[in-house]
Amino acid sequence: MPLLALLAVAHGGMGTPYVIRQVDDLDDYVFDGAIDDWRGVRPMRVTVKNRPGNHLPATASVWLAWDAANLYVAARLPDDDLFTEFTQQDDPLYRQEAFELFVAADGSGSRYLEYQVSARGVTFDARFPQYRRGDEAWDSRWRTAVAVDGTIDEPGDRDRGWTVEVALPWDELCAETALTCDPPPAAGARLRINAFRIERPGRKGMVGLALSPTLRPDFHAWENAAELELR
Numbered sequence: 564m565p566l567l568a569l570l571a572v573a574h575g576g577m578g579t580p581y582v583i584r585q586v587d588d589l590d591d592y593v594f595d596g597a598i599d600d601w602r603g604v605r606p607m608r609v610t611v612k613n614r615p616g617n618h619l620p621a622t623a624s625v626w627l628a629w630d631a632a633n634l635y636v637a638a639r640l641p642d643d644d645l646f647t648e649f650t651q652q653d654d655p656l657y658r659q660e661a662f663e664l665f666v667a668a669d670g671s672g673s674r675y676l677e678y679q680v681s682a683r684g685v686t687f688d689a690r691f692p693q694y695r696r697g698d699e700a701w702d703s704r705w706r707t708a709v710a711v712d713g714t715i716d717e718p719g720d721r722d723r724g725w726t727v728e729v730a731l732p733w734d735e736l737c738a739e740t741a742l743t744c745d746p747p748p749a750a751g752a753r754l755r756i757n758a759f760r761i762e763r764p765g766r767k768g769m770v771g772l773a774l775s776p777t778l779r780p781d782f783h784a785w786e787n788a789a790e791l792e793l794r
């Protein structure tokens with residue numbers, strides 16, 4: 564599978580945005596859940612939900628990129644026991660294991676979007692016109708694809724994990740958040756995002772991992788979400 568050689572992701576330290584590179588040529592990109600074609604991109608670690616420095620028995624890596632049509636996200640989620648029994652759109656995937664994205668224009672906590680996908684490829688999507696006032700009946704036009712290395716809901720064997728690719732259309736992000744598409748997002752534009760992994764080792768308890776530590780037990784802690792800058 565060809566490399567997305569022109570993709571690159573870099574980020575600065577605390578207080579500086581993650582820099583997200585534009586994809587120059589998507590012709591070679593295969594939207595299939597496998598992430599070999601993201602090898603040219605530096606991954607970001609999703610390691611802790613609430614506080615920096617915690618040691619947790621799970622990790623994840625995420626990749627971000629963009630073009631004129633979409634914001635792209637990929638993730639690798641190593642997992643020796645794939646656990647997600649939900650099969651219907653908008654099922655509460657977060658009660659078992661899932662990868663989640665929150666996207667907003669700013670840190671105000673209003674007008675944001677939540678996306679979840681499970682290893683089964685089942686999705687949950689909701690828009691939040693106000694903080695925590697979600698509209699789950701809303702359905703996104705996002706694209707998702709997953710690739711599973713193991714067997715889902717077979718507790719007796721040892722899995723390796725799953726990978727996921729996501730494409731979020733800018734026109735939808737602009738319609739449902741304070742981002743503007745007139746003109747469309749371009750180099751220099753900034754937005755807020757957080758990515759979470761919900762993992763249940765032994766199918767109990769819950770380990771929550773975040774791209775940007777929320778610093779409090781709230782997935783909707785927008786003031787602590789990561790800032791992205793398109794480049």
Ligand SMILES: [Ca+2]
Binds near residue numbers: 644763
């Ligand atoms: Ca698991």
Ligand SMILES: [Ca+2]
Binds near residue numbers: 688689698701
């Ligand atoms: Ca929905």
